[in-house]
Amino acid sequence: MSNLIQPGETLRVLVFGAHPDDCDVSMGGTVLRYVQAGARVQFVSLTNGNKGHQSILPVALAKRRQDEAEAAAAIFGVEKYTILSHEDCELTADLATRRQVTTLIRAFAPHLVFSPRLCDYHPDHRATAQLIQDASYIVNVPHWCQNAPIRGVTPVIYFVRDSFRYPRELRPDVLVPIDEQLDILLTALCCHESQFFEWLPHDKGIREVPDADHPEERKAFIRKYWLDVRKQYDRNRFFSCLQERFGEAAKAIGHVDAFELSEYGNQPTEEDMEFLFPFPVYRRETWKTTGQRS
Ligand SMILES: [Zn+2]
Numbered sequence: 001m002s003n004l005i006q007p008g009e010t011l012r013v014l015v016f017g018a019h020p021d022d023c024d025v026s027m028g029g030t031v032l033r034y035v036q037a038g039a040r041v042q043f044v045s046l047t048n049g050n051k052g053h054q055s056i057l058p059v060a061l062a063k064r065r066q067d068e069a070e071a072a073a074a075i076f077g078v079e080k081y082t083i084l085s086h087e088d089c090e091l092t093a094d095l096a097t098r099r100q101v102t103t104l105i106r107a108f109a110p111h112l113v114f115s116p117r118l119c120d121y122h123p124d125h126r127a128t129a130q131l132i133q134d135a136s137y138i139v140n141v142p143h144w145c146q147n148a149p150i151r152g153v154t155p156v157i158y159f160v161r162d163s164f165r166y167p168r169e170l171r172p173d174v175l176v177p178i179d180e181q182l183d184i185l186l187t188a189l190c191c192h193e194s195q196f197f198e199w200l201p202h203d204k205g206i207r208e209v210p211d212a213d214h215p216e217e218r219k220a221f222i223r224k225y226w227l228d229v230r231k232q233y234d235r236n237r238f239f240s241c242l243q244e245r246f247g248e249a250a251k252a253i254g255h256v257d258a259f260e261l262s263e264y265g266n267q268p269t270e271e272d273m274e275f276l277f278p279f280p281v282y283r284r285e286t287w288k289t290t291g292q293r294s
Pocket of ligand 1 (some may be wrong): 018019022122125
C-alpha cells in the first residue's frame with residue numbers, strides 16, 4: 001500500500017521556478033491538464049524577476065511581473081502564484097532560503113513537487129534546483145524549521161525538461177502530450193508581456209514583434225520561438241517512448257512536456273503513478289528500477 005495517498009484526498013501539485021514565468025513555460029500545458037483533472041496547483045517563483053528588461057527599472061519591473069504572473073495564474077487556474085522577494089540574478093542556496101522553501105512545501109503539503117535540474121545556464125535556476133534538493137529530505141525532519149508544522153506527506157519530485165547534455169541529458173521518465181492545451185497555454189503565456197514581447201526578443205535580437213492588437217500573432221510568436229523549440233523537440237527526441245505507449249497514435253502527438261524523477265524525493269509506486277498523473281501519459285517503469293533511500 002502506498003504511503004503517499006490518503007483516501008479521498010485531492011492531488012496537490014507545487015511547481016517551483018526561479019523567475020515569474022518559469023513555471024508557466026516549463027510545464028504550463030501539464031498544469032492545465034492537472035487543473036482540468038481537479039488537482040490543486042500552486043506556483044512559486046523564488047525571485048521577483050526584477051532585472052529582466054532592457055529599460056524598465058527594477059522596482060517597476062517587479063510590480064509589472066507580479067501583475068503579469070497573477071494574470072497568467074488566473075488563466076491556468078492555479079490557486080496561488082507566490083513570488084518571493086529575492087533579487088533576480090542573485091538567488092543563492094543559503095540557509096534562510098532553504099527555510100523558506102521548506103516552509104512553502106510544508107504549508108501546501110504537495111504530493112508532487114516540480115523543480116529545474118542542477119545543470120542549467122542561469123545561476124538562479126541552478127540555485128532553485130539546489131534549494132529544492134536541499135529541502136527534499138529534511139522537509140520531514142522534526143526539529144528543522146519548527147515554526148512550520150510537518151504535514152506527513154513526503155512529496156515525489158520531478159525535474160522539468162531542459163536540453164542540456166552535460167553531465168547527462170534529461171531522462172524521460174514521464175511524457176505528457178499537451179496539444180489540446182496549446183492554445184490556452186499560449187494565451188496564458190501572452191500575459192508575460194514584459195518578457196515575451198519586450199525583453200526576450202531584445203535579448204535574442206528579434207526585431208519583428210507583434211503588438212497587443214494582434215493576439216493570434218502574439219500566440220504564434222511565442223509558439224515559434226519558445227514552445228516548438230522545446231515541446232516539439234522533446235516529442236521528436238523521445239518519440240520512441242511515445243510510440244511504446246501510444247502506438248500509431250503517437251504520430252499525431254505534436255508537443256509534450258518531459259519530466260525526470262528525482263532520486264531524493266519519495267519514489268512512487270505504480271499505484272501512486274495513477275494518482276500523480278490522472279491523464280494519459282508515457283511512464284517509464286521507475287517503480288521497478290528505483291528503491292527508497294538506503
Ligand atoms: Zn528563469
